Amino acid sequence: xxxxxxxxxxxxxxxxxxxxxxxxxxxxxxxxxxxxxxxxxxxxxxxxxxxxxxxxxxxxxxxxxxxxxxxxxxxxxxxxxxxxxxxxxxxxxxxxxxxxxxxxxxxxxxxxxxxxxxxxxxxxxxxxxxxxxxxxxxxxxxxxxxxxxxxxxxxxxxxxxxxxxxxxxxxxxxxxxxxxxxxxxxxxxxxxxxxxxxxxxxxxxxxxxxxxxxxxxxxxxxxxxxxxxxxxxxxxxxxxxxxxxxxxxxxxxxxxxxxxxxxxxxxxxxxxxxxxxxxxxxxxxxxxxxxxxxxxxxxxxxxxxxxxxxxxxxxxxxxxxxxxxxxxxxxxxxxxxxxxxxxxxxxxxxxxxxxxxxxxxxxxxxxxxxxxxxxxxxxxxxxxxxxxxxxxxxxxxxxxxxxxxxxxxxxxxxxxxxxxxxxxxxxxxxxxxxxxxxxxxxxxxxxxxxxxxxxxxxxxxxxxxxxxxxxxxxxxxxxxxxxxxxxxxxxxxxxxxxxxxxxxxxxxxxxxxxxxxxxxxxxxxxxxxxxxxxxxxxxxxxxxxxxxxxxxxxxxxx
Ligand code: COA
Numbered sequence: 001x002x003x004x005x006x007x008x009x010x011x012x013x014x015x016x017x018x019x020x021x022x023x024x025x026x027x028x029x030x031x032x033x034x035x036x037x038x039x040x041x042x043x044x045x046x047x048x049x050x051x052x053x054x055x056x057x058x059x060x061x062x063x064x065x066x067x068x069x070x071x072x073x074x075x076x077x078x079x080x081x082x083x084x085x086x087x088x089x090x091x092x093x094x095x096x097x098x099x100x101x102x103x104x105x106x107x108x109x110x111x112x113x114x115x116x117x118x119x120x121x122x123x124x125x126x127x128x129x130x131x132x133x134x135x136x137x138x139x140x141x142x143x144x145x146x147x148x149x150x151x152x153x154x155x156x157x158x159x160x161x162x163x164x165x166x167x168x169x170x171x172x173x174x175x176x177x178x179x180x181x182x183x184x185x186x187x188x189x190x191x192x193x194x195x196x197x198x199x200x201x202x203x204x205x206x207x208x209x210x211x212x213x214x215x216x217x218x219x220x221x222x223x224x225x226x227x228x229x230x231x232x233x234x235x236x237x238x239x240x241x242x243x244x245x246x247x248x249x250x251x252x253x254x255x256x257x258x259x260x261x262x263x264x265x266x267x268x269x270x271x272x273x274x275x276x277x278x279x280x281x282x283x284x285x286x287x288x289x290x291x292x293x294x295x296x297x298x299x300x301x302x303x304x305x306x307x308x309x310x311x312x313x314x315x316x317x318x319x320x321x322x323x324x325x326x327x328x329x330x331x332x333x334x335x336x337x338x339x340x341x342x343x344x345x346x347x348x349x350x351x352x353x354x355x356x357x358x359x360x361x362x363x364x365x366x367x368x369x370x371x372x373x374x375x376x377x378x379x380x381x382x383x384x385x386x387x388x389x390x391x392x393x394x395x396x397x398x399x400x401x402x403x404x405x406x407x408x409x410x411x412x413x414x415x416x417x418x419x420x421x422x423x424x425x426x427x428x429x430x431x432x433x434x435x436x437x438x439x440x441x442x443x444x445x446x447x448x449x450x451x452x453x454x455x456x457x458x459x460x461x462x463x464x465x466x467x468x469x470x471x472x473x474x475x476x477x478x479x480x481x482x483x484x485x486x487x488x489x490x491x492x493x494x495x496x497x498x499x500x501x502x503x504x505x506x507x508x509x510x511x512x513x514x515x516x517x518x519x520x521x522x523x524x525x526x527x528x529x530x531x532x533x534x535x536x537x538x539x540x541x542x543x544x545x546x547x548x549x550x551x552x553x554x555x556x557x558x
Contacts, residue, residue: 001150002557004048005030006039006070007055009539010546012385013073013135014054015407015446020139021052021146023448030546032539036061042542043068046549047556050149052142053104060104070104071114071145075134078116079161081109086126086134087167091190097121097129099137101145103156109163112156114145123185125210127193128335131385136405136464169198176222181239185211188241196247201232202262209253210244210301215280217269226269229312230255231282233269242282245301252344252534255306259348275316284309285316292479293472294325294376303336303390306345307355310362314369321373326479326488329379329471330370330397337382337406338390340422343415347534352527353519360421360515363389364508367422370396371504374492377478381471382449382458388412392422395431398491400458401474402449403467409446410457414543416529419514426498426507431456444545 003026007014010030022028031042033056040063043051051070053060060070076085077098089097098118105111117137122129148156172191174184188211191197196207201224212231219225219235226233231244246260247253257263271278277286277297288295298305298313305313320328332338341359349355370378370393380394382402391410394400402408412420420441428437432455440457452458462470481487498504518526531537544550 001049019448029548032542065104082163084167101141115141117141125192181236207247212242212282214240226267293327293475297331299333303339304342306342307359307362314366336384337386339387340389356519367396392424395427405464416526421511
C-alpha cells in the first residue's frame with residue numbers, strides 16, 4: 001500500500017512504525033503537520049491508499065479525512081478520548097493501559113476502531129512508557145489495522161467513550177510538605193519528557209523532570225538534602241526523591257546541578273559502594289558482577305553523554321576492566337543505549353564550540369578505552385534506542401547484541417552535517433565495506449536491529465522480551481568457552497596488526513580535524529541545528545529525505 005504518515009515530528013514511535021511497515025513492503029512518505037494547506041498539498045502529490053497519524057497534536061483537516069481514510073494512533077484504551085491520556089493514567093496509578101487505532105472523524109478520538117492492543121502498566125516515566133509499551137502496542141495495532149484495510153475489510157466498530165480533560169499544572173502540583181515520595185514520583189513520572197512539573201528550586205521557577213527514588217535519606221519536607229553528580233535530593237513527607245533534570249523559565253532542559261550553580265553549596269552525598277550497584281537511590285553508572293561477567297549500566301537521561309559523564313564512565317570502565325572477569329557487558333540505560341554527545345549541556349556552555357570539542361574528545365577517550373581493553377571480551381548490549389555517536393560507540397565493543405525493536409539512527413548528518421567521530425572511520429569499513437560505510441553515513445533514516453545485523457554493522461538481534469536475561473546468559477556462556485584464551489589472544493593480535501597498519505591516533509586525528517571544522521569553521525550548520533534541536537523548535541518544513549512525494553522525479557505509480 002502507499003502509506004502517508006502525517007505526524008507532528010518523526011519521533012521514535014513514528015520511526016519504529018516507519019521501519020516495521022517499510023519492512024512489510026509498504027511505500028511510505030512523510031509530512032510534518034505544519035499547516036492544513038501543506039497537508040492538503042502533500043496528500044494531493046502522494047495520493048495515498050491510507051493515511052497514518054502516529055503522533056499528532058491537533059485534528060486532521062476535514063478536507064483530508066473526508067477524502068482519505070486516516071488512522072489515528074491514540075495512546076489510550078478503546079473508548080478513551082482526549083488529550084493527556086498517558087499523563088492521567090500514570091498519575092492515577094491505572095494498572096492496565098493500551099493503544100487504539102481509530103479512524104479520524106469530526107469528533108476527536110471518536111471514530112470507528114480498527115485495532116487495539118493493551119499492556120500492563122509499569123511504574124516508570126511517561127517518556128519510558130511511550131518509548132516501550134506504547135510503541136510496541138502501536139506497532140501491533142497499526143499493523144493489524146493496515147492488514148485489515150489491505151484485505152479490503154470495510155467495517156470498523158464504533159465505540160462509546162468519554163473524553164477526559166487536558167491535565168493542567170494545577171493537577172500536577174506537588175505539595176512537598178504533605179506529599180509522599182511515591183506520590184511525588186507518580187506526579188513527576190506522569191509529566192516526564194514533556195512538560196515536567198512546575199515548581200521552584202532555590203527560589204526560582206522551573207519545571208522538574210527525571211525523578212528517582214531514595215530509600216534512606218530523610219529531612220524537613222520540601223528541603224534540599226544534598227547533591228550527587230548532576231542530581232539533587234529533595235525531602236518529601238515520608239522520605240526523599242532525586243531530581244535529575246530541570247528546565248528554568250525560558251531555558252532548555254538541563255541536568256539539575258548544571259542549571260543551578262547554587263546546587264554546588266549543597267552537601268555532597270556520595271555513594272558508599274563507588275561504582276557498585278546500590279538499591280533505590282540515584283546512581284547513573286552502576287556495576288554488577290556474576291559468573292565471570294561484569295555488567296556496566298549507564299542510565300544517562302535521554303541517552304545524552306556530557307563531557308563529565310563520558311569521563312566518569314571511562315573511569316568506571318577502566319575500573320571494571322581491572323576486575324578478575326572475562327567479559328564486560330556495556331548495558332547502557334533502560335530507554336537509550338546512547339545518543340552521543342550531550343547537545344543540551346553543550347548549548348548551555350559559555351562556549352558551545354569549546355564544549356563540543358571537550359565532549360567529543362571525552363567520548364572518543366571512552367571509545368578508545370573500550371577498543372584497547374586487553375583483559376576481557378567486551379559486549380555492547382543495545383537494549384534501548386541509539387542514535388548518532390551512540391551507535392558507533394557501541395561498535396567499539398567486540399560484540400554488539402541489539403534488542404529486536406530498538407530503533408537505531410547510525411548517522412550524524414541530521415545534526416547540521418556533523419562529520420562524526422567515535423572511530424567510525426576505523427570501525428565501519430571492515431564490517432560493511434567502504435561503500436557500505438558511505439551508505440550508512442548518507443542514509444538519514446532510522447534502521448531496525450535486524451537491518452543493522454543484516455548489514456554486518458551489529459552482530460546479533462535478540463528478542464525483545466527478556467533481552468537482558470538473554471544477554472546475561474550468552475555473556476556467561478562466552479566467559480566459559482573452552483578456547484577463551486585463544487579468542488582473547490586473537491583479539492589482541494588483531495588490534496596490534498591494525499595499530500601497525502594505521503594507529504588509532506591517526507583515525508582519531510583525521511575525524512577530529514573534520515569535527516573541528518564543524519565546531520569552529522565558517523559553516524554554522526551544526527550550531528544552528530543544535531539550537532533548534534535543544535529548543536524543540538517547531539518544524540516549518542519536512543526534510544526531503546522524509547517527504548518522498550516532494551522529490552522532483554516523484555510520480556504516482558499507475
Ligand atoms: N543530547 C541531548 N539531548 C538529546 C540527545 C543528545 N545527543 N539526543 C536526544 N536527546 C533528547 C531530546 O532532546 C529529547 O528530549 P526531551 O526530553 O525534551 O523529549 C529526548 O532526548 C528524546 O529525543 P527525541 O528526538 O524526541 O527522540 P527520538 O527517539 O524521537 O529520536 C534521535 C532519537 C537519536 C534520532 C534524536 O534524538 C537525535 O537526533 N538526537 C541527536 C543525536 C546527535 O546528533 N548527537 C550528537 C552527535 S554524536
